[in-house]
Amino acid sequence: MLCHYLCFSWESYQILENYQPRSSIFPSVLDYTDCPYSWPFCRQPLYAGAMPVIFNATILNGMGVIGYVETPPTWHPYDEVGNLLSIHFTYSDVIWPWTGYLALHMQIKDEGAQFSGLIEGNVTLNVYSPSPPREKGPRSSTCVLYLKLKVVPTPPRSKRILWDQYHNIKYPPGYIPRDSLDVRNDILDWHGDHLHTNFHIMYNMLRDAGYYVETLGSPLTCFDASHYGALLMVDLEDEYFKEEIQKLRDDVVNGGLGIAVFAEWYNVDSMVKMRFFDDNTRSWWTPVTGGANIPALNELLAPLGIAFGDKILNGDFSINGEQSHYASGTDIIKFPEGGYLHSFEFQDNSESGATQNILSASGMTKVSPILGLAEVGKGRVAAYGDSNCLDGSHMVTNCYWLLRKILDFTNRNVKDPVLFSDSAKTSKPLHEEESQLPLRRTDVNFSSYSSVVGKDLICHHDTRFEVWGTKGYGIHQLLTGRNRKRYSTIDMVNDLNNTMIEFNVEVDEATTHKGSGNYSGLVDRNKSRNSIDFLGLLNNDEV
Structure with missing residues (x-):
């Protein structure tokens, strides 16, 4: 028993002695052909016109308790078909303590509507940390995330x-x-x-x-x-x-x-x-x-x-x-x-x-x-x-x-x-x-729990890239300006257009989100939620 403990301790010491400080991404692979390990991603392929698929990974920084993302993440496809993939990134500018996040928002471009096959490539991210005592210059490392994505033609x-x-x-x-x-x-x-x-x-x-x-x-x-x-x-x-x-x-x-x-x-x-x-x-x-x-x-x-x-x-x-x-x-x-x-x-x-x-x-x-x-x-x-x-x-x-x-x-x-x-x-x-x-x-007070009451109508990161930070599709045409439509409350007995209701909607400018690598029209979804009490409980009667 003592020998086993000593051997294990020695192996641990050797690993730490030979360890070269670096940063990495976990998981380091997203493989759509590897089921069930990659469930739910492997359960449904990508296709043009779909909502973005969001994949969250963790940045692990072994170079120090604090680190910084040096440059925005980049996508490096293995071949030309990889250019059919459009990726937007959100990530931690500052990695502290030891960890951060990297989120990939992936969708297939419209020109890939008939494509069927695999897209492969790497996402790379450069991280650096301040130099520790007795070292000259900051530590730096490149993280790599391998992608293997299955794509099918857009379904009907x-x-x-x-x-x-x-x-x-x-x-x-x-x-x-x-x-x-x-x-x-x-x-x-x-x-x-x-x-x-x-x-x-x-x-x-x-x-x-x-x-x-x-x-x-x-x-x-x-x-x-x-x-x-x-x-x-x-x-x-x-x-x-x-x-x-x-x-x-x-x-x-x-x-x-x-x-x-x-x-x-x-x-x-x-x-x-x-x-x-x-x-x-x-x-x-x-x-x-x-x-x-x-x-x-x-x-x-x-x-x-x-x-x-x-x-x-x-x-x-x-x-x-x-x-x-x-x-x-x-x-x-x-x-x-x-x-x-x-x-x-x-x-x-x-x-x-x-x-x-x-x-x-x-x-x-x-x-x-x-x-x-x-x-x-x-x-x-x-x-x-x-x-x-x-x-x-x-x-x-x-x-x-x-x-x-x-x-x-x-x-x-x-x-x-x-x-x-x-x-x-x-x-x-x-x-x-x-x-x-x-x-x-x-x-x-339902506003403490709701994403609607007391909040702004805004399209978030999980929607199509073209409507990020806007109020959505057709709002200008449907509800404002000269092209404002009138909608009815349906009377099923008579006509579908009896009672007319008019709504006026003003479209706000999208706010920017600092964490976006490739897009500036992101909105902080947590806006107006700073007032939530612990667990959002009502009727707090302290005893």
Whole structure:
């Protein structure tokens, strides 16, 4: 035992004795042909017109506790096809202590729309550190990151899906309650709600089905809807800019975009009951919204004639032999005429619903609509009141089969005979008075948690390079100046252009971001967030 220890110590000494101080990048390789090690990057190739793929690496500086990036990173392709790759960099100007970051934002140029093959090359970065005692001049080193990227021709619109990540409130700062209230050991929605975390099984399923899935981490004005068959909106908690609401309406009605919405429970009375005192932070925690932000979703979907309610529904149901579990989902209370609406018998576990059930002589269950599909203008919309069947965290049964059928409809107008049966077709609009729609909490300062409330509409680093630091596509043409358009709130019974709403939007100048290597139009996404308290907690009652 002693010999083993001494030998190990001697080997360690020899390594340190022979070590030449240098800097390096970890990981040093991004290889799209190396699966599953390079998952999720290896799961989907690059192609022209896609949102940039962002790869984050760590700069390790062994030359000193502090270091500096001497020159911006550079891309060195192995051959001419490497020039089809466009890379923008963000990185640490100062590397301290010992480490920094390097982020690659990669997209294929338009001239590579038909290219199929591999792109290989190196990204190099020069780092220097001040000289230590007894050395002359600073230490310097060159870091190398090897790239091997798979590229395919741009897929057709019907095969492309855009995942809305921007309107998911990240954990922390706020108390965002769990999606399934039956789960007692997870009180917070802290699993990421991302394609590469608790939705990774769904992501792999979509890739296996031949779909290309991209992520949008910016407002809905920051993507070109003509490139995508469907916008996938799952378990979203944030608000929406008015420009987003108007653009999405236009994208669907006039642009033919499909939307698939998977909502969650929302009930103010139940949220109030979930308030508790946390011993660690010695403060009161109260939910800032429900499993999803239904009032915000209803505003977004209002021009399409769709709204969700405030029930908390639980139970099992079956569609064409497919058994599913509805876990703390909500109901649909508005839907357009001519759409297809599916209702099932569930138990209402909301505070108001429980009271009604106790007083009711008809029992504890009630038939509620939970799934709707409709054609709206040139586009197609699907709404479902629960996302737990897509979430791998606490799934009882999956509904991937339903998602595939929904995408067949939204992307290619393929109508499943069961989902689009005559018995499910609505002869008149499902309607609820505006006063009966779920309301926002008035006792919560939502701006502390939101990327929308109190913030500027801006396209961030994860969007196409041409809209970085702007308000997005078509804002000047659609909403300002002489070319200002007027948009309608859709009356599904009459005409699509009855009620006109006008919005005036001023486009701000993009601010610059010092950390950009090749681009100056970047915006600091953390603007206006300096006021967030520890964990963003509300009702801080110190004891």
